[in-house]
Amino acid sequence: MSFLDAILSSLSAIRAHALRSVLTMLGIVIGVAAVIAMVAVGNGARERVNAQIQSLGANLIIVIPGNITQGGARLGTGNASTLTDADALALKTEIGSVQAAAPLVRGGVQVVSGGQNWATSAIGVDLDYFVARDWAVERGREFSDEETRRGGQVALIGQTVLRELFGGNDPVGAQIRVRNVPFEVIGVMSPKGQSMFGQDQDDVILLPLQTARQRVVGTNRAKNRSVNQIMVKIKEGEDLSAAEEEMKRLLRQRHRIQDGRDDDFSLRNMAEIQATREESARTMAMLLLSVAAVSLVVGGIGIMNIMLVSVTERTKEIGLRMAVGARPLDVMGQFLIEATTIALIGGMIGIGIGIGIAIITAMKAGWPLLIDPLVVVTAFVFSGLVGIVSGFYPAFRAARLDPVEALRAA
Amino acid sequence: MADLAPPALIAVENLERVYQMGDERVVALAGVTTQIQQGSFVAVMGPSGSGKSTFMNVLGCLDQPSAGSYRLKGVEVGQLPATELARTRNREIGFVFQQFNLLQRVDALGNVELPMLYAGLPKRERRTRAEAALARVGLGDRMRHLPLQLSGGQQQRVAIARALVNQPACLLADEPTGALDSRTSLDIMALFQALNREGVTVIVVTHEPDVAAFASRVIRFRDGKIVSDTEQTPRDAAAALAEWSEAA
Known part of the structure; x- marks a missing residue:
């Protein structure tokens, strides 16, 4: 069976259970949307901080008088x-x-x-x-x-x-x-x-x-x-x-x-402020990244679950396909491609939603829209990987079915 | 002179099939030896549990014998690996099932194309051959119908077209009329006879004597063994169909 035929056939299987497929994709959709949106928002925010630091003047060190004690009263920084x-x-x-x-x-x-x-x-x-x-x-x-x-x-x-x-x-x-x-x-x-x-x-x-x-x-x-x-x-x-x-x-x-x-003076350096900002931005990014990772994992489990159900439901179909000449590898490929296609469609929807969120946030916050193509590609590839990994076991089970038993299934 | 005779299409010798069900050994085939010639129309009969279905599964390369030899067109296929078995099913065997086993979300053409998909034929050739096969079973005007839009008899015709489309060595039909009414059954048997006259080897597994009557050879199974193997003059399904129409 050619690869294109396999993809077409998996699309028709996905369409046959449209609602279920969409629900299955949800985890991936959320995960990918979170990644895309968070990177764009993070970049936008950093860009704005950089612009603000730039507007204050780059390479600036500010010298202010230190705190002094005058007649027993300790005056705050800047008053000397x-x-x-x-x-x-x-x-x-x-x-x-x-x-x-x-x-x-x-x-x-x-x-x-x-x-x-x-x-x-x-x-x-x-x-x-x-x-x-x-x-x-x-x-x-x-x-x-x-x-x-x-x-x-x-x-x-x-x-x-x-x-x-x-x-x-x-x-x-x-x-x-x-x-x-x-x-x-x-x-x-x-x-x-x-x-x-x-x-x-x-x-x-x-x-x-x-x-x-x-x-x-x-x-x-x-x-x-x-x-x-x-x-x-x-x-x-x-x-x-x-x-x-x-x-x-x-x-x-x-x-x-x-x-x-x-x-009796102190020095303030914009680089420090910038570093603090970047530190907190990094913390935020890590937090969101773990949210994304968790939802991708959950999404993957969801796909695996549905694929297992699907293999069970379609045992007879698998038997028939084997009877007319599908090799174990063909059956394996069919379910693997189906899982991956679901994940990739989820990934694409997620990318769309993520970019949407990024555009809206950029408009509301008034910072430049920064969508990193590398992140988009990575998210897409990653969702495909999730599909392959989570589809592997169900596909393996389908491929190992005994054709006689499979044909006897209700 | 017997040496010069072409090898039998199917030759099985001391075929055994034993299942292990928990602690129990179930002997489904207990040493079956027979040959089936190219172009014959054979009915395999027997009560349930007689081993006729297992025999059929082994002949169809869906199942493998525990012992003994199975040569298809002179090639030993009894112990082939799964991938080779799949290839043999694809090229040499055409299955027809009691429940038709069509893919519900695919139209008649798509169902008939399925074996060619696994044979790796290009789209254009698949399409022409599927159209020809559907025309041959009399469904030239129903190619775009989904299984649910077809009657039981028509669905079985689609299944027969699917079984024929890779020009297999033989058709294996497991209770092909089991889900059909008497008239439609006659219809299907007439189609099998017509195909057989064109040279297609047909093996039908059935427990109905009415169905077996259309075959020219009847093999009876009991307890995993062949108990009788007789030649007969087949009843003509087309004529029976004509009688039926007159009576109605």
Whole structure:
């Protein structure tokens, strides 16, 4: 019997018990759909995290002041005023792998423009900030060197602030008041979207570092030229952790911290956040993979069960086929092909449903649809394997039937 | 001069078949020796348990003898491996069963094509030969019917077409009229006689003397042995059918 004939004949047998066949496939369908969907969802989620990390600025190490004790009160991390402009400059000039070191101060402010007002955060930055965050001006211009050094009263606004204060109008050249200090809007930043922590990165106004420190956020920082943080961008291809070590050494030296005492700053590395994210994504994937594995196994058992029933039901047919010349191998092949066909049809339905779930999730979550063809092929092949493995024993039993006994069966 | 005679189509010698049922030994065939010539029409008779069915199964290569020799067309087939037995059934034997044993979800053509499927014939040849076989049994206009859409007699004709289609050495019919009414039975026996006249060897297993009357040779079994083997002038089924029609 040719292979094609065997497949056609198995299809007709499957069609003869359509409902039963579909129910039998269910385990495989669920297993395969779970694999396809979970890989697509996992990839989509990872892609989004990567995009968010990218939007924050790649290769970033953030330096923030450490916790200090002031008159017996232990202040939390970030409150010390030990980091300064000079630290940033030193990081940039003394460490070869540092591309940009941007000191910045930030604070919540109320911004007023004409009749509109809006609560947002103001960040005082120097020119390195645009490099570190990989962030360009969409309309208008960046600060000039003069403005950052001298403390010009100019501002760049984010997309959200643009929308809230100016609607659709061109803000360049407009006057705004930030904590009652007048600023001229000189440009609008390009959109950044949400950060990975869900913050709106476009809800911000950027001011020259000096101006912000002296006139807008925390006058106490002005005295010692301290900053809230330094964003350090490491050159492409440089080792982040080696750079981190160097920065740590330099800052300890500059802050005169004796050996054995804690740092008065801490370093945050985006790679760590990424690793954590990937770790949890991996855990999730493992969990779903085991769900998929379990349902494939259960599906396989289901197929084996139905094939055993089918062999029993069709004993007479097997006897007849043997009488007209089917060899044991033909009978074996017939049931094996039937089991495999059921499993493969289940696999195909599962792939369809899985891709459907992936498309819906991608649309709802707003991340790119990433379906790995390799995973689809693997799932298909795997469902075929499940069919072969689970069909083997029933097929073997059918092939070993005695034709006389089989023909006598009811 | 006997040496020059063609070998018998079927030659069995001291054929034995013993089953082990638990502790009990059941002797189904206790030393059967006979020959059947090409082109004969033989009825195998006997009460149930006489061994006639086992004899038939051995002749059909469905079962294998425990001892003795079975030569089909001069070739010893008694102890062939399963795969070779299947090939022999496919090429040399055409089975006709009491319950027709058609595949219910396949039409008449598909059922007749089945033996050729296992012979590995290409689709086109299968189709032409199946059509010819169905035409030969008088079902040229019912080829696309499913078994359920056919009467019992028609179903048995499909089964006979299936048995003939690989041009086997002989037809083995096990109670072929057992599930049919008298008239249809006559019909089927007339078909067997017609095929026999065309040269097909026919062996019919039956317990009905009415059926055996259409054969030219009757072999009777009892307790696993042949108790009588007689030649006779067969009754003409076609004529009997004509009488029946007149009476009706």
